[in-house]
Amino acid sequence: MYNKIYIALLAVFLLAGCKKDPALVGPTDKVSTSSLPKNLDELNTVLAPAYGNLKSIGLYGFELMPKALENSVHAGDSNYNGDAGWNEMTANNLSTTNSRSTNAWAALYAGVTTCNATLAAADFFEATYASSGQKADIDAIRGQAKFMRAFYYMQLETFFGEAYIKTGGVNENKMGVPLFKEIPKNLEATQQPRATTKAVWDFIKQDLSEAAVLLDNKVWPAAEIGRATEWSAKALLGKAYVFTEDWTNAKTTLLDVINNSGKSLMPFDKYKNAFNGIIANEFNEESLFEMNVDADNKGNYGPWGSIPNASTLNGIIWSPYILSEAGTETGSRPLGYGGNLGVHDKNITRFGYPLGYYTLVANPAFDNTKPASFSNPAQIMDPVYRAQAEAVRTNKTADPRLYVNLVQPWIDVLNTDWNGGAKQNVPVSKPDYLAGEPNTYGWGFRKYAAIDYHINAVNYDKWNWYFLRLADVYLLYAEASIGSGDAATGLEYINKVHRRAYNLPVNVASARDYTSLTAATPAINDAVLGNSPLRYERWAEFFHEGQWWFDVCRWRLGPQEAAFYGKARNLTTPLTFNENKSYAWPIPQDEFNANAKIAGQQNPGY
Template structure:
């Protein structure tokens, strides 16, 4: 724990930061207030938890994605209904004691605290210990702290703020979240009322402008490539402008990133394998900010180990299934926890998959002189259907991103281990809990999932997590262009992302292009996305990345989405959406118990 005369640290049970910089490790000893930080390395040590906190259990370490956002958007379809907080996320009807939202709130504010600690320590170091030659390095640390503080406040405001600001300043006076601009020096200053939405967004934007300026000339060496950059800050600033419908500033800022960052869309050949732990794809030409993850649980159960820099553990929940050793869907084997979270069937057709459900038939190639196995199954997918399914891929009848994101039973084959056995090629299966249910697709996750190893044997993810990439910038720029009346430019940037999905040159007009902002999309008979290319491209491009929830909320698509998905396996009643409350998560009851200044400031409906 860090102790200073002039600061009080609110939360420090945080994980360490960038994996490729061994100096970025949380110290476990107490240090003297008269000698720390004494060096730049020590100042970097204080900064490290600002990054490492991203892997907290309540954030991208585990709960935020598979147990919160996946269920809120119905990307996933939870089979397990024994977790009340999880069920509330699926129903978009949270209680003020919901553990998932409370843990996110706590972890996000812990991140804010680490940034405030860093900024105070930077001031102390510069005033008392540093040489003038160290000014640029200190400013680079300040820039990272300001970027990360803005990042955490961005998440807090979009999850817990009362409403998004709309064009012309609508909703600027609504309730935002409490702002802590420095580490509280005493108990009294830990009590903060909710700022207005305008004050919160203004603070986020100011931090990002400062971060971009402080990091302007900084180029990180390979060992520190996970750190934020000037372009990370400008990209998030452009996103903040879009999320507050400041179209003019959004266009200027995002175009700066497009023209001057040196970043572009990665080619499809790289894109299709960019989410599963291929280290050659890390920090690529599309990435603006990503979470650096080592495939290492540090000798414990991933983020539950409590040791610095342990890997994340999302994939244990959204693992695909492979056939049983006897070659059946009954007894299918998950490459992680079984019976938790599958893919909602409605997502398959939303990507444009045109075929109905499949049936199992007697395997015409079954060798009855050998035991049934996954390489010699007694029953298989109807060969006629399988041939049609393969043609859908070959002809790109469905959006090719379907196969970037998901794996298809019987058609996809995974080269994976099982309980320590050597890797074997095994067909994908429906989850065992869907075996014998013919009117189900039963596809599994591919993006951010263990597809070549059994995650439950090792308890870790091995993929980096993208927070900001150029596809987001292109589509945000398209939205800002459309918002400011430039539909032609908007459509072109939508098409750039669309072309990449079909492995086409992104800057060349193609037969796959949308011809208008109301053109038909791959989403079959979809009232929400079927004739809205901007919405569809954001849904399809960032499927399973935790981004769609924020688009649903700012575009107020909740009831339409609930109607589209209809049901969820962990709920006994049809999906609904309460527009009066569900776009905002409730401020946790624990915060009301600790912060008297927010009395009476709960979000409407809670």
């Protein structure tokens, strides 16, 4: 991996930055005195790709969520089976050449590279050009680079590491990922064996601890609000402690964020619309780190084209459907690229929706003097069912986060355009490929989905992506409290998140509170989440945010999850999960071809 990007990196940073002379592109042990950076603006230019890389095709620009994680955890149910890598993700049975995992590996290490380049550039600038008064600004850039490097390594380790560290140091000597702590100075340095899991996690924690110090009290102006902060670093550090079951340090670190960051859970009225591109909701009181996404593809097809990583394009795959022009489910229209990925029906009851499937009946208000249309449909949802469904919503019989995350056919109405036309209020529909299948719910995604525009007409997402929210900190703190024997505190922080979901005062006990750590949750007939408030709240709160896979793996819930979901549309056989293999993605074959020092270090089962 590293030797593939090594020469390019030296060309961009070490050897005069913008110069194109081929003679300047080659290994060196020293930074050229004629190279970047010569001022803080140029140093920030070196840092910028550390953030921008998050939007790469292999990561959150496109592939990682809709084609990997949403299928791995079955939030999505793929209707398309013509993509082998996608199918492998659904089956949790990857090959060493799986394109999704391979591309994620390469993109994550590209992120590490940009961070290492920034740290080297900071040292060079401070030693060569900086004034003494620029020390604090340089350190703030170092802090961001260390935070981002830890972020990339944490993703690498949780996807590709052999096992999570458990209480008492269990699994500390399992295989982690190769560590590159600086820019390789020669090709030999690009060859690194897999470090131990302990070494990787220790490096992540060290980077985050140092980032928090370097960013201490740094407040970014409005134009730079998306940058990492001290509290971003401490929140991710607390998460790293929880993921390695270091409960003592986790509690201390996370409580610091809770008490001193100035963050609070956003009110439900904001929360329900916080994932759909409303600018006023970005970088809000709950957000600790989010990816800034510009609603502008700069002439590209999302992350592809002459300006890579200009925007993201996840929503083109998981777009909801609206009724056809004729008001039918047959021929219903996706607000993105249709026929790919819908919502797995089992998620509907998992949120506590108690009703079965609906049927269509003749519309008693149909005006046969006018053509059938979405405002004058010949058939509608059975009115009796509709009344029951509306009562579920009004009475909060189901978890209200169901409606934050998903849209319901016939009941939800989207004010949207169609291929760039005028906006119209159109009811949500089942996907056209489910039309005529009565034993399906056919709900669509709402969170991180195009609900007020046709994404295929503009080729970009318009919502920022949350990586760290205070709700995550609360539930991590709850887990750390429970892990250290303080069940009462753990239960209270679980209930704080639960109360917000029901639009209740966060810090006041309510009739909806869980009364124990094994109390019944909204999940119906669910052996995994039905009596585990901690598990349920993490699943429900971060549904469709790319978090659940890590919980499935560290809690080893794979077989139970496969049994719960049962099947997927893009597979011909029932879902299964191999506990001896599937919790860790395979080290890509490309890495074995490029890195001789990991020979014999593949994850078990591959």
